[in-house]
Amino acid sequence: MTVDHMSWTGLPTQADAEIDVNRHILTGSLVAHDHDFVEVAVVEAGTAVHETLYGRRGIGRGDAFVIRPGAWHAYRRCAGLAVVNCCFRARLLEHELLWLVGEPRLRLLVHPGREADDGVVPVRLPGAALRYCQDALQRIAEPPPQAPRPHQVAxxxxxxxxxxxxxxxxxxxxxxxxxxxxxxxxxxxxxLAADLARPWRAQELAAAVAVSPAHFSRLFHRAVGRPPMAHLAVLRAEAAASRLLRTADPVADVGAGVGWADPNYFARRFRARFGMSPTEYRARRAGDVGGRS
Structure with a gap:
């Protein structure tokens, strides 16, 4: 399976726009793709299978997703899938929306969490919540001629x-x-995220942030939910999974590229995260083809 890249300049919107709303009715499949912008997708009707790094699940009316820049997803077996996308440039998160990092729930939607996830946040919208979001989408799509940008951001x-x-x-x-x-x-x-292949040790990481190893391990485990080296293994496995799908590199090279030079050890750690070997993971998705919509 290949992963296509969608850039902001490829959207059907004005070049200087920073927020865009577009609607699609999908049949068949939409190929796996990532973006250089944030996408909020809201399903209004129909059904499909939504695929991300961690697998596939059925979706229908009321399902919504926030897809962060760099994360990939795909729609399979679409049957009249009516989806509304609200896309906005990632730079908004560094300027007008910078303060979202201080709002826990909003931060979870648009910023990486523990630096280990598939970059897609699913949300289930019951009836009233779906209508609320549909109204917001409509207002973003139809801004007034006077001061449209503040209207859209709001x-x-x-x-x-x-x-x-x-x-x-x-x-x-x-x-x-x-x-x-x-x-x-x-x-x-x-x-860790900046240099996955480095042979990190917990003591070295603690020294890099100027904290004693014991205190650092307690802080890290409490905040992240796992020890530092266990978390590094998750980061490496997820980076490897992405490379397996994005490139045709040999499996051993993929493992070495994330810090696991021993192919057998790479296979064991990958299986612990995804329930299958790297070769199986790539093969299960190799036959997926789809068209654009």
Whole structure:
């Protein structure tokens, strides 16, 4: 399976726009693709199978997703799938929407969490919540001629609020955990994500953020939910899964590229995360083909 890349310039919107709403009715399949922007997808009707890094699940009316930049997804077996996409440039998160990092639920939607996920946040919208989000989408799509940008940004926030209010209990707990992440843990997460192939040790990571190893391990486990080296294994497995699908590189090279030079060890660690070997993971998706819509 290959993963196509969609850029902002490829959207049917004005070049200087920062927010765009587009509607699609899909049949068949939409190929796996990622974006250089944030996408909020809301399903209004029909059914399909939604695929991400962690597999596939059936979707229908009331399902919604926030897809972060760089994350890939695909729609399979679409049957009259009516989906509304609200796309916005990632740079909004660094300017007008920068303050969202201080709102736990909104942060969970648009910012990486523990630096280990598939980059897609699913939300289930019951009737009233779906109508609320549909109204926000409509208002974003039809801004007034006077000061349209503030209007769109305001209703984008209302759309995100509508999604955030429907996060499930596990997601809410995760949002709370992220809100309390100490700065030393956040720094350590960035170090790990920036250099996965480095032969990290917990003591070395603790020294890099100037905390004693024992105290660092306690802080990290409390904030992330797993020890530092176990978390590194998750990061490596997910990066490997993405490379298996995005490239035709030999499996051994993929493992070495994320820090697991021993193919047998790579296979064991990958299986522990995804329930199958790297070769099986790639093969199960190799036959997937689909058209654009």
């Amino acid at each position: 209703h984008l926030l209302l759309l995100l609020r509508g999604l955030a209010c429907e996060l499930d209990a596990e997601q809410v707990a995760e949002a709370g955990r992220l809100a309390g992440t100490p700065s030393v843990v956040a720094d350590a997460l960035r170090l």
